[in-house]
Amino acid sequence: MANRALVKAAADKYIKKSVAVGTMKAYKKEWRNWLNFARERGYRLAPPRPLDLEDYLVSSVATRASVAVLETISASVNWHCAEVGAPSPFDDRRITLMVRGMKSDFRRPVQPMLPFTKSHIRAFMDLG
Numbered sequence: 358m359a360n361r362a363l364v365k366a367a368a369d370k371y372i373k374k375s376v377a378v379g380t381m382k383a384y385k386k387e388w389r390n391w392l393n394f395a396r397e398r399g400y401r402l403a404p405p406r407p408l409d410l411e412d413y414l415v416s417s418v419a420t421r422a423s424v425a426v427l428e429t430i431s432a433s434v435n436w437h438c439a440e441v442g443a444p445s446p447f448d449d450r451r452i453t454l455m456v457r458g459m460k461s462d463f464r465r466p467v468q469p470m471l472p473f474t475k476s477h478i479r480a481f482m483d484l485g
Contacts, residue, residue, distance in 0.1 A: 376436075380432075383429050383432075383433070384429070384432060384433040384436050384437070385433075387429050387430055387432075387433035387434075388433050388434075388436075388437050390417075391405065391413060391430070391433070391434065394413050394416065395409065395413070398412065400412075403437065403438075403441065403443070404434075404437075404438045404441070404443035404444065404445070404446065405434060405446050406446065407446040407449040407451060407452050410434070410446045410447075410452060411451070411452065411455060413430070414427070414430065414452075414455065414456065414459065417430060418459055422462075422463070423463060424460050424463045427456055427459055427460060431447050431456065434446065434447060435447055
């Protein structure tokens with residue numbers, strides 16, 4: 358049987374390769390942001406409790422509003438929870454619905470398309 362330490366080292370190497378360096382930096386930065394926020398408020402650091410994460414998400418969106426911020430927070434928390442074998446607070450239905458609602462605030466309104474008319478079609482046909 359293979360030496361368990363060698364197998365673990367090889368597996369760790371492949372896991373590390375599975376995520377781009379820039380992505381990992383973003384996850385670590387966002388995780389540090391969470392840890393600082395949690396310490397300031399006296400929250401449990403890891404894994405984040407859903408109610409504590411609600412506070413963090415609302416605060417983060419108020420100061421750094423974008424879908425990208427929400428996605429990075431979600432991915433970072435999911436990654437770190439998976440690393441320690443803990444359930445992610447993003448599996449909580451309330452968090453899922455809250456994030457969905459937050460993302461809807463960032464969507465641009467859909468611009469209605471004008472219907473094609475016969476004159477449009479004729480103009481396209483004349484081009485060929």
